[in-house]
Amino acid sequence: MQKSDLMESLKSLMKEQKLAVLASFHDNEPYTNLVGFAASDDLKYIFFVTPVATRKYSYLITSRKASIMIDNRSNNEYDFKDAMAVNATGNVMVVEKTDDHKALYLGKYPYLHDFLLSPSSALMKMEVRSYIVASRFHNVVEIDMA
Amino acid sequence: MNEVVIPMEDIQEKDRNTIGSKAFSLHAVMSTGLNIPPYSCITTKAYERYLDSGSLQGRIIMELSRKDAADMRWEEMWDTSLRIRNMFLNTPMPEALASEIRKGLDRHLTRVPVVVRSSAPGEDSANTSFAGLHESYVNIKGMDSIIEHIRLVWASLWSDAAFLYRNELGLDIKNSTMAVMVQELVAGEVSGIVFSSNPGNSLQMIVEAVHGLNQGLVDGDVEPDRWIIDRNTGTLIEHVSPSGRERISSLSDTGTVIQRTSGNISVIAPLNESDIHKLREAALLLEKKFGHPQDIEWTKKEGEIYILQSRPITTDTDTEKLWYLSLRRTLDNLQDLRKKIESKLIPEMIGDAQAMRSVELRTMDGPELAREIMRRKELYERWKKRYADDLIPFAHGMRMFGRVYNDVLKPSNPYEFMDLLSGSGLLSVKRNEELNRLAGMLRRDDLLMHKARSNAIEGNFRKEVDFFLENFGHTGIYKSEEELLKLIVELASSPKKRTPARKDTSGLQKKFISAFSQKDRAFAEEVLDIGLVSYRLRDDDNIYLGRIEGQYQASLKEAKQRIAGRIKDFDVEGDVGEEELLKALADSGYVPAKKEKITTESPPDREYTRQVRGQPAGEGLVTGVARVITKNEELFNIKFGEILVCDAIDPNMTFVIPLVSAIVERRGGMLIHGAIIAREYGIPCVTGIPGATQLIQNGDEVTVDGYLGIVTIRRSSPR
Numbered sequence: 001m002q003k004s005d006l007m008e009s010l011k012s013l014m015k016e017q018k019l020a021v022l023a024s025f026h027d028n029e030p031y032t033n034l035v036g037f038a039a040s041d042d043l044k045y046i047f048f049v050t051p052v053a054t055r056k057y058s059y060l061i062t063s064r065k066a067s068i069m070i071d072n073r074s075n076n077e078y079d080f081k082d083a084m085a086v087n088a089t090g091n092v093m094v095v096e097k098t099d100d101h102k103a104l105y106l107g108k109y110p111y112l113h114d115f116l117l118s119p120s121s122a123l124m125k126m127e128v129r130s131y132i133v134a135s136r137f138h139n140v141v142e143i144d145m146a
Numbered sequence: 147m148n149e150v151v152i153p154m155e156d157i158q159e160k161d162r163n164t165i166g167s168k169a170f171s172l173h174a175v176m177s178t179g180l181n182i183p184p185y186s187c188i189t190t191k192a193y194e195r196y197l198d199s200g201s202l203q204g205r206i207i208m209e210l211s212r213k214d215a216a217d218m219r220w221e222e223m224w225d226t227s228l229r230i231r232n233m234f235l236n237t238p239m240p241e242a243l244a245s246e247i248r249k250g251l252d253r254h255l256t257r258v259p260v261v262v263r264s265s266a267p268g269e270d271s272a273n274t275s276f277a278g279l280h281e282s283y284v285n286i287k288g289m290d291s292i293i294e295h296i297r298l299v300w301a302s303l304w305s306d307a308a309f310l311y312r313n314e315l316g317l318d319i320k321n322s323t324m325a326v327m328v329q330e331l332v333a334g335e336v337s338g339i340v341f342s343s344n345p346g347n348s349l350q351m352i353v354e355a356v357h358g359l360n361q362g363l364v365d366g367d368v369e370p371d372r373w374i375i376d377r378n379t380g381t382l383i384e385h386v387s388p389s390g391r392e393r394i395s396s397l398s399d400t401g402t403v404i405q406r407t408s409g410n411i412s413v414i415a416p417l418n419e420s421d422i423h424k425l426r427e428a429a430l431l432l433e434k435k436f437g438h439p440q441d442i443e444w445t446k447k448e449g450e451i452y453i454l455q456s457r458p459i460t461t462d463t464d465t466e467k468l469w470y471l472s473l474r475r476t477l478d479n480l481q482d483l484r485k486k487i488e489s490k491l492i493p494e495m496i497g498d499a500q501a502m503r504s505v506e507l508r509t510m511d512g513p514e515l516a517r518e519i520m521r522r523k524e525l526y527e528r529w530k531k532r533y534a535d536d537l538i539p540f541a542h543g544m545r546m547f548g549r550v551y552n553d554v555l556k557p558s559n560p561y562e563f564m565d566l567l568s569g570s571g572l573l574s575v576k577r578n579e580e581l582n583r584l585a586g587m588l589r590r591d592d593l594l595m596h597k598a599r600s601n602a603i604e605g606n607f608r609k610e611v612d613f614f615l616e617n618f619g620h621t622g623i624y625k626s627e628e629e630l631l632k633l634i635v636e637l638a639s640s641p642k643k644r645t646p647a648r649k650d651t652s653g654l655q656k657k658f659i660s661a662f663s664q665k666d667r668a669f670a671e672e673v674l675d676i677g678l679v680s681y682r683l684r685d686d687d688n689i690y691l692g693r694i695e696g697q698y699q700a701s702l703k704e705a706k707q708r709i710a711g712r713i714k715d716f717d718v719e720g721d722v723g724e725e726e727l728l729k730a731l732a733d734s735g736y737v738p739a740k741k742e743k744i745t746t747e748s749p750p751d752r753e754y755t756r757q758v759r760g761q762p763a764g765e766g767l768v769t770g771v772a773r774v775i776t777k778n779e780e781l782f783n784i785k786f787g788e789i790l791v792c793d794a795i796d797p798n799m800t801f802v803i804p805l806v807s808a809i810v811e812r813r814g815g816m817l818i819h820g821a822i823i824a825r826e827y828g829i830p831c832v833t834g835i836p837g838a839t840q841l842i843q844n845g846d847e848v849t850v851d852g853y854l855g856i857v858t859i860r861r862s863s864p865r
Contacts, residue, residue, distance in 0.1 A: 053769070053849035053858045054757070111204030118853040120767040 006133060006141060007043070013072055013084055014039040014046075015108070021069040022048065024059040024092075031059055037068065038108040044145055046088055046126040047095075047105055049116050057122060064091045066126060080137050087132040090145075095125040150192040150243065151250025154185050164189040166265030166325035171436070171456055178431050181452045183261075185329035186252050190267060192243060193300050193324045199240045205233050206304070207319055212759060212855065213814075215312050217836050220470045221815030223309035224545060225761060228816075232552055232560035234301035244293050251292070251328060259285045259331040259397070262295040263455075264302055266324050268315070278471065279307040279315070280324070284361060285331055285401050292328055298553075299326045307474075310467050332452045333397055334445030336416040338363060338370060341459060342429035343377065343439035351377045353425050355416040360443055360454070361402045362395030365476045368404065369393075371415050373422055380426050387415070393478075399665065404478045424451055432456050473539050477669075480543050480676050487540055487683060491532060495690040498525060502697035507704040512731040515705055519728065522698040529694050537687045543680025544817060550673045554661045561816055566654050566674070567681040568647075568825050573689045574797040575646050575826055577618040578804055582645065584610055585637035595638060598631050618689075619696075629782045636805060640786035644804040647828035685797045685822060692798035705731055709738060716740045754861055755841045762855035763816050764824030764831030768808045769849040772842045772859075775799075789850060791842045795820040803827050808850035810857050812838040824852075832857050 014037075022035045033056050035048040046068055050057045060066060071085035095101060097116065101123055105116055115121055131143040152161055157173040165187035176182050197203045209229055213222065239247075264280030281302035283295045302308070303324040308317055316322070338355030354363065354370040362368030369388035376383060391412040396405050417425075425444065428451065432440045436458065443454040475483070502522060510518060544567055551563035587607060588595040597603050603611060611630065619630065655674070662670040702724065709730045710718045718738075722730075726738035773788040775781055781802050784790065790806040792799075794813035800823045803809075807829060811820045814834020824831030830852030835841065838857075842848060845862035 051851060051854060051856055051858075053767070053851055053856065109204070110201030111208050113201070113205075115208075115854065118851075120851040120853040120856075 006143070009084065010043060010086060010131065010133065010143075011039075011041075013070060013086060014043065017070050017072060018109075020046075020048075022056065023067045023069070024056050025063045025065050026055070026059040031055060035068075036109050036112060037070070038105045040104065043131070044128055046090075046128060047101060048124050048126075049105065049112065049121050050124060051118075051121050053120070057124075060092045060124060061094070064093065066090070066092045068126060084133065084135045086134075088126065088128045088130075089132070090126045090129040092124050092126045094122045097123050101125075148246060148250035150189050150195070150246050152187045152189060153250075153252055154182075154187070157187070161187075161189075163267045164191060164325060166190070166267050166327075167269045168263060168265035168455055168457070169325060169327045170265075172327070172453070174435060175432060175453050175456055178435050180428055180431065181450055183330040183332045183452055183454070184252070184254065185327045186250070186255060187265065188247060188296055188326040188328065190323040190325045192247065192296075192326075193303075195243050196237075196239060196297075196300065199243070200237055202233055202237045203319070206230055209233075210319060212761075213834060215309055215317075218309070218834070219814050220306065220310065220473075221813075221818060222761060222834050224306040225814075225816045227304055227306040227309060228545075228548065228552070229560050230304040231298075231301040231549075232556075234297050235552060235556045236558065237297075239293055239297060247293065247296070248289055251289070255328050255330060256289045256292065259287050259333075260292065261327075261329045261331050262286050262292060262299055263327040263329060264299045264324060265327050266303065266315075266322075278364075279311055280305060283401075284359070285397050287400075296326050296328075300324050307471060310470060331397075332445050332447050332454075333359065334447040334452065336421075337443075337445040338416070338425075340425050340429045340442045340444065341439070342433040342442065343459065344374065345459060348439075349377055350383060351375050351426060351429060353417070353422055355421075356395070357391065357407060357411050357416050358394035358396050359402055360395070360445060362393060362404055364443075365479070367393065367476050367478050368395055371417065373417070375422065375426060377426075377430070380423055382419070382422070385415070391416075404476075421446065421451070428453065469534075473542050475539055475542050475546070477546065477673060477676065480540065480546065480680070481672070483536060483540050484543075484676065484679055487536060487687070488679075491536060492683075492687065492690055495529060495687075495694060498529070499690070499693035499697055502694075502700075507701060512708070512734060515701065515708075516728045516731040519698075519701045519705060519724070519731075522701050523724075526694050526698045529691055533687065533691055537683070540680055541684045541817070543676040544684070547673050547677025547680070548817075550670075551658060554670075555658065562654075563677070564817070564825060565649060566651050566658065567677055568822070569649055569651065570678050570682045572682055572797070572822075572826065573686040574800045574823065577689075578801055579645070580614055580618065581634060581637060581801055582643060582804060584614060584634050585640075585643075588634060588638035595635065598635050598638075601628050601631055603631065629779070632782050633801065636785065640805060642786075644827060644829075646826045681822070684817075685819060688797040688819065692796075695798075702727065712737050755859065757856060757858045758835055758841065760810075760832045760834035760855050760857065761814050761816055761821075762852055763811075763818070763821035763833045764809070764829060764852045766808070766828070766830030766852045767849070768830050768852075769847060770807045772810075772844060772846040772848045773806070774839050774842055774844050776839055789848045791838055791848070792820075793839050794818075795823070797823070803829070808848075808852070809833075810835055810838050810842065810848065810850055812836060 018036060019034045020037045021032050023030050023032045037046050037048045039046050067087055067089040069085060069087050071083055073079040073083040106113055128145045130145055133141045152165055154173060157165060162170045169187045172182055209226060261282060261284050263282040266280055281299055283298065286292055286295050303322055308315060336355055336357055337360035338353065341352040344350035344352050353373045356363045356368045356370045363370050371388060372386040373382060374384040392407055393404050394407045395402050429440060429442055432442060438458045440456045441459045442456045445452050445454060507515060548563045552560055588598055594607055659667055659670050705727050706718045721740045722738045723741045730736045730738045770787055770789040772791050773784050775792040781799055784802045784805050786805050787807050789808045789810060790802065791810045795811055796819050803823050809820050809824050809831040811833045812835055815821060818833060820833055821831055830850045832850055832852060832855050835857055842859055847860040849858040
């Protein structure tokens with residue numbers, strides 16, 4: 001696949017998929033959650049929201065290290081041929097719920113309006129260091145975003 | 147072909163599912179030759195396009211994900227319904243869809259007053275008929291208002307009553323849909339209903355009629371004349387006149403209104419023999435047409451009878467659901483109820499409690515005391531029933547106000563209306579302020595504090611405590627003065643004095659009233675007034691009921707003190723049941739048996755709930771140590787800053803609120819006592835956490851997210 005094609009596939013995957021697996025890290029143990037996410041147009045940043053009284057929030061605040069897996073599997077045998085899985089790795093921080101950030105997130109999840117705006121939830125931004133894209137079972141491409 | 151509007155003359159068999167049961171049945175009525183008011187159908191396709199047009203579908207899914215409806219109490223269903231209704235109110239109809247409806251709707255219907263009725267597919271099949279689950283709006287004028295009310299009818303697919311019958315309806319975001327009828331309003335001089343077969347006697351038919359519109363009869367505000375007739379011969383078996391015909395439902399500028407009848411109408415029965423004969427003929431014809439006994443709504447104008455709707459008769463025997471449906475009251479009904487509560491029930495409750503207090507229990511012999519216990523128990527049980535019959539329904543006043551507020555202001559927060567109700571002088575808040583004053587006395591005087599700690603109060607403070615007990619202490623909660631002193635000492639030792647959050651509501655009140663046109667402001671003020679009184683009484687009436695319960699408890703306490711000496715190995719307070727107590731009072735030699743306690747051994751838990759979602763009933767986010775209350779006496783152990791975790795809080799328990807930093811409650815709802823008192827004090831509150839007192843242990847660290855309704859539990863130690 002051409003590089004430009006891959007970026008386009010990546011963009012459309014990020015747009016279409018509603019949930020991703022977020023992996024955080026604490027006390028030498030990984031910890032995973034499902035999160036709704038929205039990526040910036042240039043794919044440099046991935047945004048998600050979490051209540052502040054959660055493990056993932058406290059782990060991310062402490063270590064900042066995280067990875068996010070986004071995939072399009074449909075839970076059948078064709079997945080081995082057709083599914084695409086992307087692993088984004090980077091650092092996470094809490095960011096202001098600015099109008100631009102809100103527009104990006106609510107553009108994808110308009111129904112999570114109250115969740116995003118709740119004073120008890122935080123908007124998190126991952127600065128993506130790299131994407132690792134796996135397709136056709138064992139084809140793996142790494143994209144350096146730094 | 148317009149896919150969203152079908153005029154009545156174009157209806158075909160294939161349209162049954164897209165125009166809904168009511169619209170389809172009325173078309174069948176038309177085919178019998180009976181008169182019906184002209185109508186057009188807004189098909190389910192319009193509802194589906196509206197739902198798909200923005201974020202509405204996703205938001206409803208989010209709302210439904212909050213909690214399984216099977217775990218919801220009726221108050222939570224009302225809350226869910228209110229939130230969804232507010233979503234519809236704040237989601238405009240896409241212009242392309244509105245334009246198609248405008249084009250398709252019969253011009254005539256936009257020039258005359260109409261009724262905008264629900265017509266849900268499958269709502270009235272031969273086996274199931276659920277009248278009144280969805281909304282209809284009477285006397286709607288003009289295209290814009292029709293469009294707005296179509297949205298409200300759509301919203302009623304998710305009404306509280308629909309949630310109650312969700313299993314019977316198969317209520318589900320993927321499959322449920324709603325059609326709407328826009329029907330010319332025929333303002334009859336006389337209206338009523340016919341049961342083509344009396345549910346109690348299949349050989350009979352029942353006709354009910356009122357002067358004016360049907361609205362008053364359907365809402366229960368106008369008592370009808372009732373005729374029981376022989377189905378086969380038409381012979382009149384019985385005519386039951388109402389207690390009065392002074393009330394009539396008439397058209398107002400917008401909607402309908404209950405007025406006093408004028409002239410000699412009140413002495414004239416609404417129907418004559420010829421009318422009854424015509425109605426019987428029509429009912430039999432419709433029963434034959436549909437092949438099932440029918441419940442028919444009709445009206446009579448200028449001598450002609452019009453059939454408004456016809457649906458199969460079904461009899462619901464689920465008393466709990468029927469009780470809930472009976473809570474829905476009209477403004478007139480609530481105003482009548484208010485008079486009854488304020489002028490009769492509350493004075494009677496106060497009087498009964500006072501009369502019991504004046505009875506000297508100590509001088510009674512055993513059998514006399516036993517009789518007094520039974521008398522007090524019966525009185526308490528009777529008041530509990532009256533509470534359920536009249537006082538709980540009056541709480542609907544604040545719900546009615548909330549709906550009116552949301553309809554007219556369409557706020558983004560569907561509970562904004564509560565800001566206008568809080569701070570209205572609840573008895574429980576006055577009691578708490580009095581407790582704070584007593585705590586202030588201790589705070590300023592170390593010696594007094596010392597005496598209070600050792601239960602040795604005297605002088606002025608003694609008088610103040612007696613005065614408090616005189617006014618607020620006669621409930622079932624305070625078992626002893628020591629407990630009360632313990633509470634006051636804790637309040638006095640608290641690092642921070644927590645007082646009710648005072649809000650200036652004048653701006654909000656002005657905003658509400660001025661949203662109405664000049665001629666409707668009197669109505670707005672009446673609804674606000676009912677909301678305020680309902681909010682206050684919902685809390686206060688529990689305090690009065692608590693006084694009755696307190697007197698019953700006082701008689702049990704006297705009995706327990708007397709027989710305590712006969713018991714050696716167990717505790718009279720917790721281990722002796724009422725029956726044994728009564729036996730011991732009747733026989734001075736009888737030693738009461740210990741109450742059997744059922745204990746179930748459960749294996750050690752390998753799993754615990756760490757996070758659970760309920761109703762966000764009071765805004766705020768706080769983390770603290772849990773104090774789980776399973777018995778009232780545990781309330782007196784609460785320390786400042788703890789998080790109150792309980793099954794169901796009532797106003798007789800809320801004296802601890804100035805100490806706690808948040809409330810978590812099993813009973814769910816946004817307008818229940820816990821939520822109300824949390825708002826008064828501005829502390830976070832999450833209600834509707836199933837098994838709250840089992841999920842959370844004393845000492846657990848708990849985070850209460852009152853914005854999102856999430857409770858997070860961090861276990862203090864393994865079970």
